[in-house]
Amino acid sequence: MTKFAAFTIAATAALLLASPFGQAQDKPLVAGFDGTFAPHAMPKMGGGIEGFNVDLVIEAGRRMGRKIEVFSGEFSGLIPAMNAGKLDFVGAPTTVTPERAANLLFSEGYLNTYYSFVVGAGKPDLKSIEELRGKTISTNKGSAYDKWLQDNAARYGFKSESYGTNADAMQAIIAGRADAGLTGNTTGAYAAMRSNNQLRIATLKVDQGLVWAAVFRKDDNKLRNAFDEAIECMKADGTVARLHEKWFGSKPEAGSAAVTPFPGYGVPGMAGYDPTAHTPRCK
């Protein structure tokens, strides 16, 4: 082979590798998290975030053969940022509601979730929805809890205040600015545990049998399906259960979303569900 031909081949190869085609496999996926939603994603004192979801998503990325770039921001901005193309998907635990499913594509659920009320340690327990009348409830702006509170404020006679971060919503309870806060089951429990006895979980909860899942753009089936397969593998080999124990301090219950791979892609019964049967190729 002439030197010239060899050079041309090498140069073309270099160009191809440098071009978008070559890069596609190496480009990291940008995943959005709410860095104040402990213990799913919370700040490390030295900078950066850690948590159940961070671990989950990075491991899922590994199984998909992609590196994950962690983006941390307010929850209220994550889904819009994804739609705008700034993020590839949202790794923060997002409650799968019919409303959201109509506009977004969800992966299969990886944790069961219900809405939990948190009260100040010295305050009386909340046992029924009627007790909310006249009270101020704090929550994380743009969350499913925010939506529930806004939808039901008129009906039950309470006032909702939304904060940019879940941490601020919890702080508002401690500060006495809110009578109670509405958040997820795991985050409420974690906040109560870590708050130096300033917060308590109330008896009252809103359990609609929902799950937490990752969010993708409505047309991004390819990425969603790849993520789903990775999650199914992680459920089957106990990785999710391990993470559950590491971050929540308890093993997941039998039959719960954390240990049960769901058939098809997405959340059964919600828009965007793809019942195509498949067996994931697990590494």
Next chain:
Amino acid sequence: MDSLLLNFFNLGILQQAWPYLLKGLGMTLLLCVVVIPLGIAGGLVVALASRAPRRWMRWAVIAYVDFFRAFPPLVLLMFLAFGLPFLGLDLPAFVAVALAFLLNTSSYYGEIFRAGIESIARGQYEAARSLGLSAPQYMRAVILPQAVRNVLPDLIGNTLEVIKLTSIASVVALPELLYAARQAQAVTYNATPVVAAGIIYLICLWPLVRLLSRYEHKQLHAHN
């Protein structure tokens, strides 16, 4: 008193949060070092543009200045940080913040420089021209040095404002001092980090405030 110490001046928690706060302070300083020169340069451009020969140019500058003086900086910041991605512009948080600050501060610095330039007596221009200096030459050598000297307190004052303004970047999760303090507060459920951040701001900015005060009083006595 006890509860004050525990909640505001908790040394154990301060020790934990300190490295995080220092990192945040570093980011604040970085932001200042980038934004202040940019804003001053932008302000000079605005001030000089406000003396343009064409009337429409002058009106455009006035519109720009009024627009960004009326627009609250936090709203501008959110608009750029959350809105630009929809236009396909995926800017890192630091760049979005710097851009918002540039737009905001250049209008304030612009007004200050404009007032300074206008305060120079016409005689200076005439003398400079009669010496054969061209416009860029006499601007640089004669007018601007005097103008800046006249409005130095305002310039310092506005710079002080810009440094304080960096704290709003915490709302779009830029890890500057206030953001670091709030994160530390969220993790420890204790207000000490935020109190510490306040004290850091006080220590860093108080000398500038004193300097500014002295300048302001000196200028007043000069007029008396």
Next chain:
Amino acid sequence: MSKFAETFFNWPIMVQYLPKIVEGFFVTIQLALAVVVTGIACGLVLAVVRSFRVRAVNFFIVVFVDAFRALPPLVVIILFYFALPTIGIRMTGFVSTWLALSLVLAAYAEEIFWAGLLAVPKGQWEAARSIGLDTLQTLRYVALPQAVRITIPPLTNRTIAITKNTALGAVVAVGEILYQAQGAYSFSYNPSPLTLGAIAYLILFLPVVWFGRWVETRFAWKR
């Protein structure tokens, strides 16, 4: 271009959330007016007290003014809302924001009024004393009216700058424009509510800025 319009000026979404933004508009106005009134009043009172030249009191005034000129307003708001409750002092988001911004405006206003009072020639004070006026009367009939001419332009400027900080109230859940716009943005996944909020702020503050310009030209102090 039409993508831009659909993203930032999405009519159906803007119409849907307009009532919320209007709600926020009135909260912003309330907050801004409250801050202006108390801030300027306190600043004036402090400047007047300072003119009595009681050393010990003046020391505290200077410390107060220095502190609130050095602290970023957002830090003060957060301290009032999230930190003070830990020692038993509780304020609503509105009160925290109002108090914080008023104190900041008072600090600046005091300096501006004081500068104005200092600019009144000493001879005026002496003349007033020689016709038998006490300090308070001198202030009211002689010094303040002359001081006002100097103070109005910087005071207007400073007031405008500080009232724009009412947007910071969104961080402590005050239902003003930005708070409403952000909420709408997060539920609609579309930045049009932010556009609406921006327009609301411009409607509110552009006239104020124009008023400030007019005031400046009217009270121009030739250096």
